[in-house]
Amino acid sequence: MTQPDIHLYTAATMNGYKPVIFLEEAGVPYDLTFIDFSKQEQKTPDFLKLNPNGKIPTIYDRAEDRAIFESGAILWHLANKYGKFLSNDPVTRSETLQWLFFQVGHVGPMMGQAMYFQRIAAPNGHEEPFSIKRYVDESRRLMEVLNTQLQGRDFIAGEYSIADMMIYPWARAYPWARVEVDDLPHLKAWFDRIDARPAVQKALTIPKAQPQFWDENADADAFLKENAARFAGDVKNA
Structure with a gap:
């Protein structure tokens, strides 16, 4: 085979x-x-x-x-x-690449740090309010940038593309980063559109589902302890 x-x-x-x-x-x-x-x-x-x-x-x-x-x-x-999810039009292709790098350089690192200081450092005895505020505030600003970009369009670069696939898992994890998005209607509508895609929902179970990342109503207590313990060594070595 x-x-x-x-x-x-x-x-x-x-x-x-x-x-x-x-x-x-x-x-x-x-x-x-x-x-x-x-x-x-x-x-x-x-x-x-x-x-x-x-x-x-x-x-x-x-x-x-x-x-x-x-x-x-x-x-x-x-x-x-x-030959999928990336336009052949050079302008759209360039725009897609720009937003891909926007995730790599901004959304992932900032939300990752917001999650780290709240979900790993703090439970391991390193409560740092300044760091938490800095990364949550910057993550919120980035969500506002996305909200503006999505005004009048269904997807980040106009058509569904790898830019959406790159940004979605991080931005959609706003509950885990404790970033407020309730007043960002275009961003929330984008979440709804991608949430409704069966292939995306299947992908989020592979290799393992982690509903605590995405669902504000998920029971995160046990996972929080497990996650914090898994990375406790990183905190101690910091």
């Missing part, structure tokens, strides 16, 4: 869901290896040969006999390889 071209190494994180969303939306067959952070599988010699930064997601493209790491590069590669 022929193996699929794409072998995906990922975990149930905002970054980890991005290529799963693309692959499920595009209907592309793929193999999947779940990377267990608790076992430090992302730091093993074999994995570091694929991704020298020791992070997920990473893909191995068998047809090209090479690995690609960094979620933005992965989605760009997949979109070009399969």
